[in-house]
Amino acid sequence: MKFFVDTADVKEIRELNELGLVDGVTTNPSLILKSGGSITEVTKEICGIVDGPVSAEVVATDYAQMMKEADVLSKIADNICIKVPLTLDGLKACKALTSDGRAVNVTLCFSANQALLAAKAGATFISPFIGRVDDIGIDGMELIGEIRTIYDNYDFKTEILAASIRTVNHVKQAAMIGADVGTMPPATLRALVKHPLTDKGLESFLADWAKTGQTIA
Numbered sequence: 128m129k130f131f132v133d134t135a136d137v138k139e140i141r142e143l144n145e146l147g148l149v150d151g152v153t154t155n156p157s158l159i160l161k162s163g164g165s166i167t168e169v170t171k172e173i174c175g176i177v178d179g180p181v182s183a184e185v186v187a188t189d190y191a192q193m194m195k196e197a198d199v200l201s202k203i204a205d206n207i208c209i210k211v212p213l214t215l216d217g218l219k220a221c222k223a224l225t226s227d228g229r230a231v232n233v234t235l236c237f238s239a240n241q242a243l244l245a246a247k248a249g250a251t252f253i254s255p256f257i258g259r260v261d262d263i264g265i266d267g268m269e270l271i272g273e274i275r276t277i278y279d280n281y282d283f284k285t286e287i288l289a290a291s292i293r294t295v296n297h298v299k300q301a302a303m304i305g306a307d308v309g310t311m312p313p314a315t316l317r318a319l320v321k322h323p324l325t326d327k328g329l330e331s332f333l334a335d336w337a338k339t340g341q342t343i344a
Contacts, residue, residue: 128309129308129309130149131180131288131311132310132311132316133290134313135159135161136161137172144176150179152173152177153232155184170183170203174205182208182210182252183210184211190216201229210232218233218248221245221250236253236255239274242274242277251285252286253274253285255290257271257290258297267297271301271305271306287308289309292311295318297311
């Protein structure tokens with residue numbers, strides 16, 4: 128599973144990227160607002176930090192304006208992935224952009240049928256929102272499983288990008304089902320390494336090592 132970090136916080140992205148854990152970045156208008164910078168400047172800086180795809184989202188709702196915004200965003204860097212909403216106009220833009228060789232992330236997916244349409248439109252990534260589906264009383268992992276089955280049935284190349292990840296269990300379950308990518312907040316990515324027995328074991332080893340009176344370097 129590839130790990131994308133879901134933030135526009137440049138400091139967080141740089142720190143995680145230095146650990147070798149970041150395969151890409153996803154942003155959206157809300158995250159850009161939180162960053163306090165302009166979408167062009169912030170996105171350009173992010174693209175300079177990571178080698179993988181950086182999703183930059185259009186805000187238009189009609190096809191013609193989406194294409195204009197996509198042209199602007201595409202010029203920011205070579206690793207830009209245009210993010211479009213899962214609407215008919217968004218799917219039309221997806222088809223046009225991917226036919227032109229550009230990467231596209233279709234976002235705000237909440238059903239397997241929507242994911243099927245995105246794959247037929249040539250989407251590079253489909254972003255089903257696990258947490259938001261859970262919020263309305265439906266198991267978000269069932270959605271990931273349904274999409275995985277459909278994509279495997281027809282050998283679609285669209286990658287399943289599990290989004291709206293809120294817990295480490297979301298990451299584990301999505302990986303077990305076969306999501307290609309998980310995008311998550313920095314705190315969730317860092318939490319994946321934590322386990323009380325790891326901490327306890329390390330504490331014990333260090334205590335015993337101190338008793339030897341030895342040094343390695």
